[in-house]
Amino acid sequence: MTLQILIADDHDMVRETIAMFLDADGDTQTQAACNLQEALTKIAEDGPFDLVLLDYTMPGMKGLDGLKRVIEANGGKPVGLISGTATRLIAEQALEMGAIGFLPKTLPAKSLVNAVRFMAAGEIYAPVNFMSGKDNPEETDFEKSLSDRERQVLRRLMSAKSNKEIARDLELQEVTIKLHVKTLCRKLEAKNRTDAAMIARDAGFI
Template sequence: MTLRILIADDHDLVRETLAMFLDADGETETLAAKDLPEALEKMTSEGPFDLVLLDFTMPGMKGLEGLDKALAANGGKPVGIISGTATRLIAEQALEAGAAGFLPKTLPAKSLVNAVRFMAAGEVYAPVSFMSGKDDPEETDFERDLSEREKQVLRGLMAAKSNKEIARDLDLQEVTIKLHVKTLCRKLDAKNRTDAAMIARDAGFV
């Protein structure tokens, strides 16, 4: 019996690599989507799939909101989360919210294929070493690129505070906050402060 799997990820390389590993045995048929709206559209028009894999930080996900939508759209069939940046806490929340599993992108190919089979068979999969915290980074890739001060400013943006309010909270000059916002937008590839806050939220930054 052929397994039908939908891989939704905004990175072409990730989608293609996953599809290549999964299609190798000739028993799996993979379809791809680059963001959540496309994934939901494919679930509606071509689903339900035996398994849907969603990238936690791709466009449209808004954290675990996307998982809820996909679970509703895939007709009760399993939906798993894949991520290169999410922490153990996010993995736990995803499983509690009904995800069939959580796959760090660092998983070796063989483990990945086994994990997919597990989830498609109705089992819940999460790597023990990751869930026990042995592999859990102190901070995510997303946070690693930011200075402590930038993180403080970013939290202010996420709380929809003005530069003036953030400056007052951090006891800094408003012009300093402006500079930090500019740097944050550059580092996060954000169009503006609201976009930066949304990118941070999608990455699970708190």
């Protein structure tokens, strides 16, 4: 049976990355929305979905209010929250409100696909380390290979920022950012900046 999944997130790259990994196994069909209203419209027209993944901070959400509306709209089928910024407290509140799970955007791709399968099957999912506050603060091998500046640039690539925006954020020249992006792509053996961001996300880089 093919799972029908709606991914609602205002970052194109996040939506496309999640959809790519989910669609790759052939067991899922994904649709996308970039704000709460679009998500509600798609649920009304094509739903209920087997699973809706909602970005906590996308336009229209108003915190957990958006989650509540989507849970009601999706007719009792699972709704999970995804976020790169939400705290453990928000995740706990979301689960109490009836969310089927909470996915940090730092989750490696394989774990994310498994988590989606769990949630679509009606199993509650929340990463134990995140919920217990025991996320390992030690550097990974992936991080050790990068300088502090490269990490700063990479985090912004993962947020789909342009070289100009990154330069402004870090108060550097755009040409310097271009150089960092080039170095990052070489170090990570990435084809381009999007590929570098996906490699970093798979490695659990925050």
